[in-house]
Structure formats: C-alpha cells, structure tokens
Amino acid sequence: xxxxxxxxxxxxxxxxxxxxxxxxxxxxxxxxxxxxxxxxxxxxxxxxxxxxxxxxxxxxxxxxxxxxxxxxxxxxxxxxxxxxxxxxxxxxxxxxxxxxxxxxxxxxxxxxxxxxxxxxxxxxxxxxxxxxxxxxxxxxxxxxxxxxxxxxxxxxxxxxxxxxxxxxxxxxxxxxxxxxxxxxxxxxxxxxxxxxxxxxxxxxxxxxxxxxxxxxxxxxxxxxxxxxxxxxxxxxxxxxxxxxxxxxxxxxxxxxxxxxxxxxxxxxxxxxxxxxxxxxxxxxxxxxxxxxxxxxxxxxxxxxxxxxxxxxxxxxxxxxxxxxxxxxxxxxxxxxxxxxxxxxxxxxxxxxxxxxxxxxxxxxxxxxxxxxxxxxxxxxxxxxxxxxxxxxxxxxxxxxxxxxxxxxxxxxxxxxxxxxxxx
Amino acid sequence: xxxxxxxxxxxxxxxxxxxxxxxxxxxxxxxxxxxxxxxxxxxxxxxxxxxxxxxxxxxxxxxxxxxxxxxxxxxxxxxxxxxxxxxxxxxxxxxxxxxxxxxxxxxxxxxxxxxxxxxxxxxxxxxxxxxxxxxxxxxxxxxxxxxxxxxxxxxxxxxxxxxxxxxxxxxxxxxxxxxxxxxxxxxxxxxxxxxxxxxxxxxxxxxxxxxxxxxxxxxxxxxxxxxxxxxxxxxxxxxxxxxxxxxxxxxxxxxxxxxxxxxxxxxxxxxxxxxxxxxxxxxxxxxxxxxxxxxxxxxxxxxxxxxxxxxxxxxxxxxxxxxxxxxxxxxxxxxxxxxxxxxxxxxxxxxxxxxxxxxxxxxxxxxxxxxxxxxxxxxxxxxxxxxxxxxxxxxxxxxxxxxxxxxxxxxxxxxxxxxxxxx
Numbered sequence: 072x073x074x075x076x077x078x079x080x081x082x083x084x085x086x087x088x089x090x091x092x093x094x095x096x097x098x099x100x101x102x103x104x105x106x107x108x109x110x111x112x113x114x115x116x117x118x119x120x121x122x123x124x125x126x127x128x129x130x131x132x133x134x135x136x137x138x139x140x141x142x143x144x145x146x147x148x149x150x151x152x153x154x155x156x157x158x159x160x161x162x163x164x165x166x167x168x169x170x171x172x173x174x175x176x177x178x179x180x181x182x183x184x185x186x187x188x189x190x191x192x193x194x195x196x197x198x199x200x201x202x203x204x205x206x207x208x209x210x211x212x213x214x215x216x217x218x219x220x221x222x223x224x225x226x227x228x229x230x231x232x233x234x235x236x237x238x239x240x241x242x243x244x245x246x247x248x249x250x251x252x253x254x255x256x257x258x259x260x261x262x263x264x265x266x267x268x269x270x271x272x273x274x275x276x277x278x279x280x281x282x283x284x285x286x287x288x289x290x291x292x293x294x295x296x297x298x299x300x301x302x303x304x305x306x307x308x309x310x311x312x313x314x315x316x317x318x319x320x321x322x323x324x325x326x327x328x329x330x331x332x333x334x335x336x337x338x339x340x341x342x343x344x345x346x347x348x349x350x351x352x353x354x355x356x357x358x359x360x361x362x363x364x365x366x367x368x369x370x371x372x373x374x375x376x377x378x379x380x381x382x383x384x385x386x387x388x389x390x391x392x393x394x395x396x397x398x399x400x401x402x403x404x405x406x407x408x409x410x411x412x413x414x415x416x417x418x419x420x421x422x423x424x425x426x427x428x429x430x431x432x433x434x435x436x437x438x439x440x441x442x443x444x445x446x447x448x449x450x451x452x453x454x455x456x457x458x459x460x461x462x463x464x465x466x467x468x469x470x471x472x473x474x475x476x477x478x479x480x481x482x483x484x485x486x487x488x489x490x491x492x493x494x
Numbered sequence: 495x496x497x498x499x500x501x502x503x504x505x506x507x508x509x510x511x512x513x514x515x516x517x518x519x520x521x522x523x524x525x526x527x528x529x530x531x532x533x534x535x536x537x538x539x540x541x542x543x544x545x546x547x548x549x550x551x552x553x554x555x556x557x558x559x560x561x562x563x564x565x566x567x568x569x570x571x572x573x574x575x576x577x578x579x580x581x582x583x584x585x586x587x588x589x590x591x592x593x594x595x596x597x598x599x600x601x602x603x604x605x606x607x608x609x610x611x612x613x614x615x616x617x618x619x620x621x622x623x624x625x626x627x628x629x630x631x632x633x634x635x636x637x638x639x640x641x642x643x644x645x646x647x648x649x650x651x652x653x654x655x656x657x658x659x660x661x662x663x664x665x666x667x668x669x670x671x672x673x674x675x676x677x678x679x680x681x682x683x684x685x686x687x688x689x690x691x692x693x694x695x696x697x698x699x700x701x702x703x704x705x706x707x708x709x710x711x712x713x714x715x716x717x718x719x720x721x722x723x724x725x726x727x728x729x730x731x732x733x734x735x736x737x738x739x740x741x742x743x744x745x746x747x748x749x750x751x752x753x754x755x756x757x758x759x760x761x762x763x764x765x766x767x768x769x770x771x772x773x774x775x776x777x778x779x780x781x782x783x784x785x786x787x788x789x790x791x792x793x794x795x796x797x798x799x800x801x802x803x804x805x806x807x808x809x810x811x812x813x814x815x816x817x818x819x820x821x822x823x824x825x826x827x828x829x830x831x832x833x834x835x836x837x838x839x840x841x842x843x844x845x846x847x848x849x850x851x852x853x854x855x856x857x858x859x860x861x862x863x864x865x866x867x868x869x870x871x872x873x874x875x876x877x878x879x880x881x882x883x884x885x886x887x888x889x890x891x892x893x894x895x896x897x898x899x900x901x902x903x904x905x906x907x908x909x910x911x912x913x914x915x916x917x
Binding site: 087090091094121124125127128129130131132133135136137139140142143144146147149150151152153154155157158163164165167170191215217 | 555
C-alpha cells in the first residue's frame with residue numbers, strides 16, 4: 072500500500088460531469104489499496120469569472136482581498152468532489168489550504184510555500200478517508216491571512232503535499248497525455264516521453280513547455296518526489312519525471328529530450344553602448360529595479376573603430392513597456408544611441424542531458440535551422456540546453472525541422488539514445 | 495465614537511452595483527466617526543446556484559461538505575465588498591467566520607453559536623480598518639470544521655458579533671424599510687413601526703413575520719443589543735428593536751404592535767382519541783421522535799356520550815408527510831379513529847405587550863374577524879399574543895380587518911398607545 076497524491080486541474084473538474092468522472096478515478100486509486108490525497112483546482116472558468124467580478128468593483132483590487140476572493144473557487148470544486156466521492160460509497164473530506172497546513176509567506180497573489188504541516192490530512196487518510204485539498208492556496212505564517220500561490224499554484228500544492236506526506240508519487244492529471252518531445256499542436260509527429268529527468272524537465276519548463284511549471288518541478292527535484300503527468304480523460308500511462316526511471320520504465324534516455332518553443336517574449340536592443348566598465352551594470356540594474364525578469368542576454372564584441380557595442384536581451388512581452396520606460400531614464404548616464412523593441416520573435420530550445428557528452432548537437436541544431444531557411448538572431452546555451460531566437464513567423468517550421476533532425480518524430484527509428492540497455 | 499455592526503443581506507449585494515452602493519453606505523458610517531464591522535451574506539442567488547451544483551453531483555450531499563461548499567458564497571461577497579471600500583479610499587479587511595472567531599457546535603447546516611472570540615476583528619477596527627465578516631458561517635469547536643448557521647444565519651452572526659464586541663447597535667439592512675404592523679404586500683396601509691420591544695418582536699417573528707428571525711431577536715434580547723432594521727436602498731430611519739426606546743424615539747408603544755400571518759403551516763387532527771391519561775403523550779412523543787416541531791396544540795373537551803376527544807395541532811407543511819407516517823404507527827396503541835390532514839389553513843396573530851393590561855383585545859380581535867365573515871378554526875394565546883387558524887382563502891381579508899380594527903392603518907388616528915408621554 073502506498074500514498075498517492077493526485078492533482079486535477081480546472082479543465083478536469085469544469086462541470087458536474089467532470090467532477091463525477093474525477094471522483095471515479097480517485098476511487099479507483101483508493102480501491103487499488105492506496106491512501107489517496109487529491110489536490111484540486113477551481114472549476115473551469117470560475118477563477119476568470121471571479122477576476123471579472125473584482126474588476127467590476129475596483130480597478131486595482133487589494134492583494135489580500137483578491138486572494139480571499141479567488142480561493143472561493145477551489146472551495147467549491149473540492150466540496151463538490153468530496154460529495155461525488157461519498158456518493159460512490161467512499162469516505163472523503165475536503166480541506167482548505169489553511170486546514171491542510173500549507174504555510175506561505177505574505178506575498179499575496181504569488182506567495183511562496185514556507186512549510187507544509189499536513190497533520191489533519193495525515194489523520195484523515197489514516198482514518199480511511201480520501202482527503203481533498205484546495206490547490207493554489209495557503210495561509211500566511213505571520214498574519215494568518217489567506218494567500219494564493221500564483222500561476223501553476225495547484226501543481227505546487229500537490230508536489231509540496233506529496234513531499235510533506237512522503238508520498239510515493241505525485242500524479243498530475245491534465246488534458247494531454249503527458250510531456251511531449253514538442254508541442255503536439257505544432258509538431259504532429261511529437262512523441263510522448265515515457266520518462267524524463269528532473270533536470271531536462273526544468274529546462275523544458277523554462278524554455279516554453281507549459282505542461283509543468285518550473286517551480287513545481289524544482290520543488291519535486293529538491294524533495295525527490297516522482298511526478299507522473301497523465302491525462303484525466305484516458306487510463307494511459309503518461310510521463311514520469313524523476314531522478315531515475317521508475318519500475319518498468321525503459322532504462323534509456325534519448326540524447327535529446329525535446330524541443331520547446333516560446334512566443335511570449337520580446338527582444339530589446341540597446342544600441343551604441345560605450346564599451347567601458349559599468350555600463351551594462353547600470354542598464355540591468357535599472358531593469359532589476361523595475362522588477363522585470365529577463366531571460367537571454369547577448370553582448371557582441373564592440374567594433375574597434377567606434378568603441379561602441381550593442382546589448383540585447385529578451386523578456387516577457389507583458390513587461391516591454393515598463394522596460395523601455397526604465398531604460399529611457401538611464402540614457403543620460405549610459406549615453407547609448409537608441410533602443411530597439413521587437414516583439415515578433417520566437418525562442419526555440421533543444422533540451423537534453425545527452426548533449427553534454429555529444430559535441431555534435433550544437434552543430435546539428437544550427438544545420439537543421441539553416442536547412443529550413445530559418446535565420447538565427449540570438450544564441451544562448453547551458454550545459455543541457457541550446458536556445459536561439461528567430462523570427463516569430465519561422466517558429467513552426469523551425470521546431471519541426473529540429474524535431475525531425477534529431478530523430479524525435481514518432482515514425483522515426485533514428486532517436487539517439489544513451490544509458491542502460493541502449494537499443 | 496461608537497462601534498456599529500452592520501449586516502447586509504444577499505439582495506443588497508446581488509451584483510457589482512449593489513456592492514458599490516453598500517460600500518458607500520459603510521464608508522458613511524465610518525466617516526460619521528464610528529468603528530464599523532460589516533457582516534455580509536452571499537450575493538443574490540449564489541447560494542441557490544451552489545445548492546443546484548451539489549444536487550448535480552450527489553442526491554444526498556454530506557453536511558460537512560455542503561457547509562464547505564456554501565461558505566464559498568460569503569467569501570466572494572465579502573472580498574468584493576472589501577475591495578469596493580478600499581476603492582473609496584478607506585481601509586478594509588475581510589474575515590471568514592472562522593477568522594472572526596465564530597465558534598459553533600458540530601451540527602452541520604444548522605450549527606449553533608457557542609462562543610465568539612473576535613480578537614482579530616477588534617484588532618482590525620482598532621487599527622482603523624473597516625472589518626468585513628462572512629455571515630452565516632463558523633468553525634466547529636471540537637473538529638475545527640467549517641459550519642453554517644442555517645436559515646437567517648447572517649443576522650445571527652451580526653447580533654452575536656455585536657454582543658461579543660459590545661457594539662452600540664446592530665444595523666440589519668434589508669430590502670424593506672423596517673418592521674411593519676402587517677405584511678405591506680397584504681395590507682397597503684401597514685405602518686412602519688418606529689420602535690418595538692424584544693418581546694413583541696419575538697412573538698411577531700414566531701407568528702410569521704419574516705423581517706427578523708426569532709433566533710436572531712432572541713440572541714439580541716439575551717445580550718441586550720439594540721437592533722436597527724432598515725432599508726439598504728434608502729437613508730430612512732427604520733425600526734428599532736430593543737428593551738427601551740432609544741434616543742429620540744417616541745416614548746410610547748401601541749397596545750398592539752402588529753398583525754402577523756403565516757400560510758406555511760398545516761393542521762393535523764387526530765379524531766376519536768380515547769379520553770384517558772397518556773394518550774396525548776403517546777401521540778406527541780411519536781411526533782417528537784420524528785424530530786418535527788409543532789406549533790399550536792388544541793384539545794377539545796371530550797363528548798361525555800362517547801368518551802372520545804379530538805386533538806388538533808399545526809406544523810410546517812413540509813413536515814406533513816412525516817407526521818402522518820409517525821402517527822399511523824401509534825394507531826394500534828392509541829386506538830384513535832382517523833387522521834385528518836389540512837394544508838389549506840392560515841394562522842393570523844395579533845401581537846402586543848399592551849394586551850396584558852387591556853382585557854378587550856381578545857374580544858375585539860374575534861369581533862373583527864366575525865365582521866369580516868372569517869371563521870375561526872383554532873385559537874391559541876400567550877400573554878402578549880392571540881393566534882387563530884382560519885381558511886387560507888380568508889387570510890388577506892382577515893389580516894386587513896384586524897389591522898383596521900385596531901387602528902393600525904397609516905391614515906388612522908385611532909392607534910391605541912400606552913407608556914411614556916402618550917399622544
């Protein structure tokens with residue numbers, strides 16, 4: 072007998088039918104002899120509807136009250152799910168984030184989990200109940216105010232609870248069959264990944280893959296909680312994310328885990344920066360002071376004739392206006408020529424721990440793009456990832472070309488693998 | 495400077511406009527130099543919508559989960575109200591029943607308040623905030639589970655908080671201008687009551703007046719918290735309910751406070767009960783064991799010739815089926831002839847502490863009914879109330895006749911008054 076934490080997103084519990092379907096699946100896990108803790112998001116569009124309501128009463132709702140409002144969403148879905156489970160003849164109890172012991176800091180709307188003290192959950196499952204926990208929410212340590220964890224918060228709740236309860240697995244149910252080698256909407260031949268390491272999953276998540284958020288994977292890696300990402304609409308095995316392959320999983324991993332893309336970023340270029348110490352520091356201090364997270368940063372060697380250089384970086388499009396305003400203020404001190412803003416870009420990333428020991432990967436990546444006629448504007452690399460910036464128009468073609476070139480297509484036999492048994 | 499507890503019902507906060515209107519009114523009370531605590535119900539139809547959702551997932555939802563579900567309603571309205579108040583430039587914080595220290599027993603769906611420990615509310619208003627509290631909900635003392643207080647629960651929350659905070663007044667905002675001498679939908683000339691004693695209000699509430707529930711008035715009387723019932727749509731003074739008239743209120747009270755009616759009851763007659771000790775006890779023990787609350791009970795003197803008597807009682811129509819079933823089971827032991835069930839009845843009650851010292855009231859009441867051609871089926875009296883049961887068809891005419899006969903009509907100069915200055 073094990074302890075399983077399952078998480079169901081808003082699309083899985085969008086209506087009464089969805090809730091009843093989830094209830095059946097939860098009961099199945101219980102019948103298989105497991106203790107079961109379920110983390111649930113708000114039903115379908117509930118959160119958006121609540122946000123709209125807030126907008127109707129105040130143009131700038133208070134963070135504390137916004138959290139109080141939004142947490143009504145999970146309260147509804149978790150109570151309904153508990154009812155539906157009881158209706159199937161099994162005992163269930165629902166718990167708010169606060170009752171479940173999800174202790175956070177006081178940063179409303181994007182609180183971080185400080186501690187999880189799941190005493191009530193433990194007691195509930197030990198008494199034979201299925202425990203249903205509200206995702207996305209917690210209670211602040213100092214003020215005892217209700218907080219929310221921000222985007223992807225329910226996944227984080229699930230992983231954090233799994234860690235605190237020393238669960239055997241955290242199952243994340245979603246509307247796709249798992250993690251794919253590329254976005255299946257872009258690459259029809261994208262392959263479902265059976266197993267992926269935490270490290271590769273972290274790189275995919277920070278490169279635009281939306282199945283799991285970076286924060287949730289990071290939490291799971293730190294506490295070594297295996298995640299099983301799978302569809303709530305099918306009984307299929309999904310993707311395991313863990314340190315080592317689990318059970319009967321293939322003891323092999325492709326050199327390349329997948330190709331991620333991201334069209335949510337924009338590129339800012341600061342043109343004609345005097346090439347002397349401290350100029351870059353002034354520029355990025357201004358960006359940091361405006362609380363803008365940047366992604367890639369590239370500086371070219373300066374032209375000897377002018378002593379000037381260009382600095383480019385990428386950032387979320389939503390922060391573009393704020394960044395430009397912050398940079399304009401530094402112009403007198405830095406003395407750059409001009410600013411260029413470009414939001415018609417895409418980032419394409421190739422991720423795989425295998426590239427550490429395979430020197431040809433970078434060259435193969437660039438060749439694939441070149442063969443597809445895709446121009447590269449920026450390059451940035453880590454030990455297990457290569458990212459390039461291209462024109463937004465080229466993104467689909469670029470992703471497909473790279474996916475095929477590295478033998479990731481479903482009908483390809485060329486997938487390069489390493490590790491255990493090989494093939 | 496005083497401490498005011500205000501309560502707004504669901505119809506007052508039915509939509510964003512309503513919430514903004516309430517926010518203005520709350521801020522007005524604050525600007526007048528008061529500390530303000532606001533108790534709020536769920537928005538308009540929210541509770542009904544949640545009940546419908548529960549019905550879709552389970553035919554018999556668990557009490558614990560039902561309470562968890564329903565309490566989402568006030569969470570939404572209170573957070574929105576706090577946002578709307580902050581948008582007007584005043585500080586506001588919302589609190590759940592649990593956070594506000596509303597401690598109850600564990601009877602889900604109709605919990606009773608055991609204690610109120612409003613430490614956080616006190617701190618919040620002392621810091622200059624307007625505190626918004628979720629009505630209708632609390633947390634159970636032993637299990638720390640979320641509970642709801644049942645029908646009229648938000649009014650009870652308001653009065654209980656007012657008592658615990660030693661407030662100067664508990665203002666109950668509703669969609670009518672106050673307590674009337676009769677239901678204004680039935681009696682066009684019904685008069686708004688300026689002041690009414692707790693005792694008379696209790697009798698009106700238990701006789702069918704729906705403005706305040708008996709439970710809430712009883713709580714206010716026990717802790718001597720003046721209630722001011724008034725409209726959230728106008729700035730008018732409403733009805734004060736208290737031990738003594740407040741401030742500039744008229745030091746006079748009519749002999750009769752008002753005429754209440756109730757068409758929600760049915761009448762059961764047990765025909766041909768042997769007139770010997772213990773038979774009535776057996777009958778009413780059966781009703782009590784079925785957890786049915788009865789209202790009026792009448793037993794006639796038995797006919798000497800037969801040694802049989804009839805026992806009649808009234809009860810909520812909703813309990814009719816259950817009562818008949820329970821009585822059928824006693825038939826063998828009691829040996830009565832038959833049962834009669836009649837749900838086409840109305841109860842009309844005349845309430846007023848003045849009738850204690852005015853012996854003509856009962857006669858006047860019966861004469862008024864007689865003049866209107868209304869037949870009386872049952873009679874029951876208390877020190878300050880007379881109730882009769884009539885045909886349901888006669889109810890409007892009966893109420894109007896009695897209202898006029900006792901000089902309660904707005905254009906009448908005949909209202910009989912007693913106490914202080916007289917007029």
